[in-house]
Amino acid sequence: MLDAKPAAKPVKTLVEVRGLKMYFPIHTGLLRAHTGDVKAVDDVSFDILEGETLGLVGESGCGKSTCGRALIRLYDITSGSVKIDGTEIGHADQTRLRKMRPTMQMVFQDPQASLNPRMTVADIISEPLSEHTTLSKTDKLKRIYELMDAVGLNRRFANRYPHEFSGGQRQRIGIARALALNPKFIVCDEPIAALDVSIQAQVVNLLEQLQDEFGLTYLFISHDLSMVRHIADRIAVMYLGKMVELGPRDPVYDSPLHPYTEALLSAVPEPDPSLEKTRERIILKGDVPSPANPPKGCNFCTRCPKVMDICRQIEPEFREAEPGRFVACHLYDQNNKTTAGATGGTEADNEHFQQGETK
Amino acid sequence: MSATAPNDVGMAPSGSMMRATLRFLSNRAAVMGLVIFLPILLAICTYSLWWPYGPNAIDLSALNQGPSMTHWLGSDGVGRDVFARLLQGGRTSLTVAVVSVVISTALGFLVGALAAFGGRFVDGTLMRLVDLAMTLPPVIFLLVLASIAGTGLFPTIMVIALLSWPVLSRMVRARLMELRERDFVVAARGMGAGIRHLLLRHGLPNCMDIIVVFATLQIANAVLLEAGLSFLGLGIPPPEASWGNMLNSARSSVVLEQYPWQWMFPGAALVLTVLAINFIGDGLRDAFDPRSDLN
Numbered sequence: 001m002l003d004a005k006p007a008a009k010p011v012k013t014l015v016e017v018r019g020l021k022m023y024f025p026i027h028t029g030l031l032r033a034h035t036g037d038v039k040a041v042d043d044v045s046f047d048i049l050e051g052e053t054l055g056l057v058g059e060s061g062c063g064k065s066t067c068g069r070a071l072i073r074l075y076d077i078t079s080g081s082v083k084i085d086g087t088e089i090g091h092a093d094q095t096r097l098r099k100m101r102p103t104m105q106m107v108f109q110d111p112q113a114s115l116n117p118r119m120t121v122a123d124i125i126s127e128p129l130s131e132h133t134t135l136s137k138t139d140k141l142k143r144i145y146e147l148m149d150a151v152g153l154n155r156r157f158a159n160r161y162p163h164e165f166s167g168g169q170r171q172r173i174g175i176a177r178a179l180a181l182n183p184k185f186i187v188c189d190e191p192i193a194a195l196d197v198s199i200q201a202q203v204v205n206l207l208e209q210l211q212d213e214f215g216l217t218y219l220f221i222s223h224d225l226s227m228v229r230h231i232a233d234r235i236a237v238m239y240l241g242k243m244v245e246l247g248p249r250d251p252v253y254d255s256p257l258h259p260y261t262e263a264l265l266s267a268v269p270e271p272d273p274s275l276e277k278t279r280e281r282i283i284l285k286g287d288v289p290s291p292a293n294p295p296k297g298c299n300f301c302t303r304c305p306k307v308m309d310i311c312r313q314i315e316p317e318f319r320e321a322e323p324g325r326f327v328a329c330h331l332y333d334q335n336n337k338t339t340a341g342a343t344g345g346t347e348a349d350n351e352h353f354q355q356g357e358t359k
Numbered sequence: 360m361s362a363t364a365p366n367d368v369g370m371a372p373s374g375s376m377m378r379a380t381l382r383f384l385s386n387r388a389a390v391m392g393l394v395i396f397l398p399i400l401l402a403i404c405t406y407s408l409w410w411p412y413g414p415n416a417i418d419l420s421a422l423n424q425g426p427s428m429t430h431w432l433g434s435d436g437v438g439r440d441v442f443a444r445l446l447q448g449g450r451t452s453l454t455v456a457v458v459s460v461v462i463s464t465a466l467g468f469l470v471g472a473l474a475a476f477g478g479r480f481v482d483g484t485l486m487r488l489v490d491l492a493m494t495l496p497p498v499i500f501l502l503v504l505a506s507i508a509g510t511g512l513f514p515t516i517m518v519i520a521l522l523s524w525p526v527l528s529r530m531v532r533a534r535l536m537e538l539r540e541r542d543f544v545v546a547a548r549g550m551g552a553g554i555r556h557l558l559l560r561h562g563l564p565n566c567m568d569i570i571v572v573f574a575t576l577q578i579a580n581a582v583l584l585e586a587g588l589s590f591l592g593l594g595i596p597p598p599e600a601s602w603g604n605m606l607n608s609a610r611s612s613v614v615l616e617q618y619p620w621q622w623m624f625p626g627a628a629l630v631l632t633v634l635a636i637n638f639i640g641d642g643l644r645d646a647f648d649p650r651s652d653l654n
Binding site: 109110113114117118119120127132181 | 546552556565647
């Protein structure tokens with residue numbers, strides 16, 4: 001199953017994201033003056049090909065979930081363009097958006113919180129059906145049973161309530177709901193983070209099986225790097241609202257380009273004890289700067305072990321460093337390769353108050 | 360899996376209504392409340408068909424008589440049958456209570472929903488209005504409203520309804536604001552659900568506990584408020600019977616000491632009804648919550 005996807009198939013871009021920005025305004029004072037923005041997602045561009053799984057990783061608070069939610073317009077995005085299946089939805093109005101809703105769905109992190117405790121499983125799964133289709137009662141029930149079969153839930157549970165299920169089963173209900181309208185694109189927002197390890201594998205396998213069966217495209221958000229390595233075809237790494245690296249799975253894991261990716265991957269535990277002893281961890285100094293007040297230049301310059309002078313001045317462009325591999329780092333600028341050096345002094349630059357003008 | 364026919368759902372206790380009913384019936388206090396309340400309700404609704412005396416019919420041969428075979432619960436100072444007045448009073452009091460509670464619950468929920476979903480400005484305006492309504496001393500507010508609206512059944516209902524919705528709207532607003540950020544509401548929005556769907560499918564069922572508790576407490580409260588208003592001469596004007604009116608006769612120490620049946624029975628009816636409604640309310644709240652049948 002690993003290499004079942006034939007490379008020869010013409011690949012279409014399903015999701016096209018250009019310059020996506022999602023700022024949350026900060027209001028202060030009695031008059032609630034607009035004094036700044038939390039730049040949760042700041043100028044992110046990438047494509048997701050049809051049928052692939054893009055793994056989106058990064059530490060807590062780097063904007064992964066916001067990015068995923070902004071993609072399917074659960075937020076009103078600040079600027080940028082999101083095209084799904086050729087239709088621009090970035091700034092579409094509610095009526096146009098509603099027509100696009102069946103194409104894109106979401107699976108949530110906490111299966112307990114994402115299911116209404118007062119609705120039965122059948123009600124929950126049929127909710128999108130009642131919103132978007134005019135099926136008769138029997139047809140709807142048939143579809144509900146189909147979906148329950150697809151995600152491996154016993155049909156007899158249709159009239160039960162979410163609290164009567166285990167976490168893994170609840171997640172299956174959430175997946176069935178996401179599948180109800182035959183979507184093409186599903187944002188999986190840490191779908192396994194709230195589950196037991198043994199259940200995680202079941203749910204991930206289910207997601208993979210459904211992908212093969214229905215030709216789904218996933219954006220798989222997670223901070224479990226080993227799980228992402230298992231499921232994703234390509235990996236995108238985010239840091240402080242920006243995408244720092246994007247590339248095919250194996251090259252990214254084997255030879256990460258960006259220093260942040262390198263540090264992140266060095267934190268993955270190694271199951272083999274003899275290898276684990278020799279594993280070198282890159283421990284980053286300092287804390288993640290506030291997304292309301294990101295550093296000048298490269299966002300990672302305050303913690304980067306390979307920081308250069310230029311990093312504190314100019315923001316690196318997100319560009320293709322090797323075929324199919326994108327990175328936002330001055331180390332890979334053609335003309336700046338020689339200016340390495342000037343490391344250290346990470347603490348000195350941790351405070352940034354000159355970020356007055358925000359837009 | 361494919362062998363199982365769709366109709367094999369029958370295995371599980373089918374239907375959410377069915378299960379809610381079962382939950383309600385398994386609650387002993389709630390069933391007892393129902394056993395007390397239903398006969399009272401039945402008697403109140405049908406008494407004119409089987410009880411020979413009208414509530415305002417005067418029997419001059421029986422002034423201030425104690426309970427007897429002819430007048431089961433005795434008669435009052437002008438020879439009116441206490442039993443007939445008790446049941447007619449129940450009609451009035453329960454009508455006032457139920458209708459005013461329905462109005463104030465609907466109003467409270469709508470205002471709360473509007474505040475929670477209407478944006479910052481609407482929220483601010485409505486909540487200041489609620490603050491205002493809540494800070495006014497209730498008795499004075501009641502008197503002002505009642506003196507504008509006048510006396511009678513309908514004005515009394517309106518006065519009581521208008522006095523009681525702010526508390527509910529506050530609670531509903533708080534609950535909906537919490538729900539608004541919950542993942543299942545986000546999921547519903549992600550399906551393109553409109554505000555009506557969000558409110559009716561997600562908001563209302565998850566506010567049910569608040570609403571039921573409010574409604575049952577408010578029914579008791581409304582009966583008492585009506586009694587208080589009638590006492591002040593602003594509610595249901597005599598000779599029309601209501602439980603409040605009848606209780607007021609105990610103002611006179613002669614009645615209080617020598618003719619206890621004239622106030623004790625309406626008092627007892629009030630206590631029993633309110634108690635039964637509270638039990639039923641508790642049962643309903645649990646019945647609406649699918650998580651409560653874990654025991």
